[in-house]
Amino acid sequence: MFSSVFIDSSDTMFDLTLEPRSGPSRTMRLAMPLVATLITLAGGVLIFSFLGKNPAQAMAAFFLAPISSLNGWSELLLKASPLCLIALGLAIGYRANVWNIGAEGQLLLGGIFASGVAIHFDGHGGAWLLPLMMAAGALGGMLWAAIPALLRVRFNANEILVSLMLTYVATQLLIYLVSGPWQDPHGMNFPQSINFSREALFPRFFGDWRWATWRGTRLNASIFMTVVAVPLAWFFMRKSFAGYRMEVGGLAPLAARYAGYSEPRAVWVALLIGGAAAGLAGTGEVAGPVGQLQATWAPGYGFTAIIVAFVGRLHPVGIVLASLLMALLYLGGEAVQTSLQLPKAISGVFQGLLLFSLLGCDVFVNYRLRRRARALTRDA
Amino acid sequence: MDWINLLTPLAASAVIAAIPLMLAALGELVTEKSGVLNLGVEGTMLMGAIGAFAVTVQTGSLWLGVVAGIASGAVMSAVFAWLTLSLMANQVAAGLALTIFGIGLSAYVGRPYTDATIPMLRDMPIPGLSSIPVLGASIFSLNPLGYLSVALLAAIAWFLYRTRAGLVLRSIGEAPSVAHAIGYPVVRIRYFATLFGGAMSGLAGAYYSVGYLRLWQENLTAGRGWIALALVVFATWRPGRTALGALLFGVVMALQFQAQAMGIRIPSQALASLPYLATIVVLVIISRNRQTIRLNAPASLGKPFFAGS
Numbered sequence: 001m002f003s004s005v006f007i008d009s010s011d012t013m014f015d016l017t018l019e020p021r022s023g024p025s026r027t028m029r030l031a032m033p034l035v036a037t038l039i040t041l042a043g044g045v046l047i048f049s050f051l052g053k054n055p056a057q058a059m060a061a062f063f064l065a066p067i068s069s070l071n072g073w074s075e076l077l078l079k080a081s082p083l084c085l086i087a088l089g090l091a092i093g094y095r096a097n098v099w100n101i102g103a104e105g106q107l108l109l110g111g112i113f114a115s116g117v118a119i120h121f122d123g124h125g126g127a128w129l130l131p132l133m134m135a136a137g138a139l140g141g142m143l144w145a146a147i148p149a150l151l152r153v154r155f156n157a158n159e160i161l162v163s164l165m166l167t168y169v170a171t172q173l174l175i176y177l178v179s180g181p182w183q184d185p186h187g188m189n190f191p192q193s194i195n196f197s198r199e200a201l202f203p204r205f206f207g208d209w210r211w212a213t214w215r216g217t218r219l220n221a222s223i224f225m226t227v228v229a230v231p232l233a234w235f236f237m238r239k240s241f242a243g244y245r246m247e248v249g250g251l252a253p254l255a256a257r258y259a260g261y262s263e264p265r266a267v268w269v270a271l272l273i274g275g276a277a278a279g280l281a282g283t284g285e286v287a288g289p290v291g292q293l294q295a296t297w298a299p300g301y302g303f304t305a306i307i308v309a310f311v312g313r314l315h316p317v318g319i320v321l322a323s324l325l326m327a328l329l330y331l332g333g334e335a336v337q338t339s340l341q342l343p344k345a346i347s348g349v350f351q352g353l354l355l356f357s358l359l360g361c362d363v364f365v366n367y368r369l370r371r372r373a374r375a376l377t378r379d380a
Numbered sequence: 381m382d383w384i385n386l387l388t389p390l391a392a393s394a395v396i397a398a399i400p401l402m403l404a405a406l407g408e409l410v411t412e413k414s415g416v417l418n419l420g421v422e423g424t425m426l427m428g429a430i431g432a433f434a435v436t437v438q439t440g441s442l443w444l445g446v447v448a449g450i451a452s453g454a455v456m457s458a459v460f461a462w463l464t465l466s467l468m469a470n471q472v473a474a475g476l477a478l479t480i481f482g483i484g485l486s487a488y489v490g491r492p493y494t495d496a497t498i499p500m501l502r503d504m505p506i507p508g509l510s511s512i513p514v515l516g517a518s519i520f521s522l523n524p525l526g527y528l529s530v531a532l533l534a535a536i537a538w539f540l541y542r543t544r545a546g547l548v549l550r551s552i553g554e555a556p557s558v559a560h561a562i563g564y565p566v567v568r569i570r571y572f573a574t575l576f577g578g579a580m581s582g583l584a585g586a587y588y589s590v591g592y593l594r595l596w597q598e599n600l601t602a603g604r605g606w607i608a609l610a611l612v613v614f615a616t617w618r619p620g621r622t623a624l625g626a627l628l629f630g631v632v633m634a635l636q637f638q639a640q641a642m643g644i645r646i647p648s649q650a651l652a653s654l655p656y657l658a659t660i661v662v663l664v665i666i667s668r669n670r671q672t673i674r675l676n677a678p679a680s681l682g683k684p685f686f687a688g689s
Contacts (some may be wrong), residue, residue, distance in 0.1 A: 018468075166660070346484075
């Protein structure tokens with residue numbers, strides 16, 4: 001009954017129907033991510049039972065085991081941090097109706113630019129090297145994002161497709177560099193660069209700073225980029241006039257033009273911020289957990305961050321929570337890989353399921369379920 | 381006559397590379413004509429590819445595999461249709477979700493099949509025509525799926541522009557509220573158009589895995605679904621131009637493999653980037669004239685429809 005309600009909302013054959021609310025429901029906006037998470041968990045139970053695993057055991061391995069140790073928490077933060085950073089940048093664009101889907105490419109370019117600096121100054125670095133790499137990484141991401149911005153503003157070319165195509169080009173550029181000009185001469189012919197020197201790496205909480213709490217973990221200072229970005233993004237989105245102008249410029253170009261705001265500027269700002277955030281995230285990866293540039297280094301964070309942005313409701317606080325949840329889905333996938341011999345790709349299934357449930361549940365934000373009188377349905 | 385020896389395989393591999401692009405783009409074309417923008421083509425193609433490959437390995441029958449590929453594509457787009465048409469979810473977000481989900485699920489389902497081998501779909505040369513120099517071998521020596529694709533192209537063009545149902549479909553993409561007022565079931569027709577588009581993407585994926593490469597690996601389609609989406613824009617929503625555009629891309633992709641044979645010396649990564657760069661160039665050329673896009677794109681593309689409003 002419940003499902004049949006939704007099959008058709010224009011041909012009125014059922015008693016229950018959807019009715020638009022006068023305005024979006026705030027309660028529902030906040031409740032639906034929780035409902036969607038619960039549906040995803042229920043979906044997880046179904047999937048694991050279907051695979052012949054004990055659902056309780058599997059769910060525990062997936063969702064609890066990864067965060068039952070300090071090392072787990074460190075890995076969670078290491079994964080959530082880039083996801084959150086990229087998603088914040090994307091959300092600013094999405095709020096303005098600018099659909100940057102190429103964050104993965106911008107992340108790769110950020111990593112490539114930062115690596116270029118690290119390789120160039122190898123052995124001659126100082127305390128200035130890491131900031132320089134971060135600047136270069138942000139610049140790399142911005143340059144890659146400037147291409148869809150320029151093509152959209154000048155030629156009206158769809159930024160979804162252009163930014164996405166550039167991701168594939170970025171992958172090829174990465175492979176070219178690490179198997180050609182930037183290949184480590186002593187690397188046994190592996191497609192990878194030299195290992196970065198100490199100055200070119202983000203300091204580790206335990207290894208470099210001797211923070212005893214984080215003994216034995218890989219947690220490093222790259223997560224502070226995200227810590228700083230969250231309030232900045234919050235201010236930009238919720239408080240600044242520039243953020244407001246951008247949102248209007250993207251959502252209602254005509255009204256915006258009337259008010260003197262420019263749509264091209266919204267496109268530029270959205271893509272450049274998104275590119276810079278992704279580029280910084282890329283820097284955090286190569287100068288953090290990875291420590292070099294590798295051909296296989298394409299973490300997929302740029303794509304997952306799209307889900308994070310949506311699940312987080314394009315709101316900075318929501319994005320922080322969503323990035324933690326999504327990082328947990330990653331870790332869970334890795335955990336069941338070792339403990340239950342399930343392929344890691346199951347993380348992607350969970351991530352997709354989460355986004356599907358959220359999008360489906362969102363109907364209740366703008367519509368309410370109503371009984372409709374039979375008589376009305378006939379003459380509709 | 382050395383150039384014939386180079387051009388003949390180039391033309392042949394161009395046509396073969398063009399077919400899945402054309403199939404997916406034609407399906408998306410029908411979906412978009414009804415006013416629905418489904419960005420999930422890449423994920424749908426991947427599911428079609430693994431669905432077809434897995435069933436072929438299990439049953440040994442290529443045709444059962446192809447049917448399974450089509451069905452996988454239809455199921456994927458049914459999820460999308462339910463979200464966007466019944467639950468009125470944002471079409472852009474739902475399409476992206478579909479692709480991300482498809483990439484993950486196909487990688488998951490496909491794990492056991494990465495080393496599997498399947499029989500070959502035989503080419504069926506048409507006697508006489510297939511021996512025409514240069515082009516004969518490419519156009520008149522396809523496998524059955526290739527011929528089916530050509531037939532589908534003709535059928536879709538005929539349906540859209542020569543039948544009443546095609547007219548209704550197009551009118552729903554232009555002015556859904558008018559169509560609704562006249563009494564056409566807008567949502568139901570959009571369901572059909574979306575399911576058809578998904579089935580075509582599934583077929584495109586099946587062609588890729590069982591008809592062409594005869595293998596499965598993660599992310600087998602490598603962005604072809606997105607290129608198909610760009611093709612629809614490139615073709616300004618016309619079936620004939622979709623086929624031409626697909627051929628153009630086929631040539632670019634074929635060049636990638638033939639360049640070595642032709643003695644062109646550039647890094648292989650630059651060649652591998654060509655189809656993606658070509659997509660961008662083509663998009664820019666087509667989109668720069670806003671008028672063409674505005675006149676040709678279905679007026680209600682991407683906008684949700686709610687009968688009560």
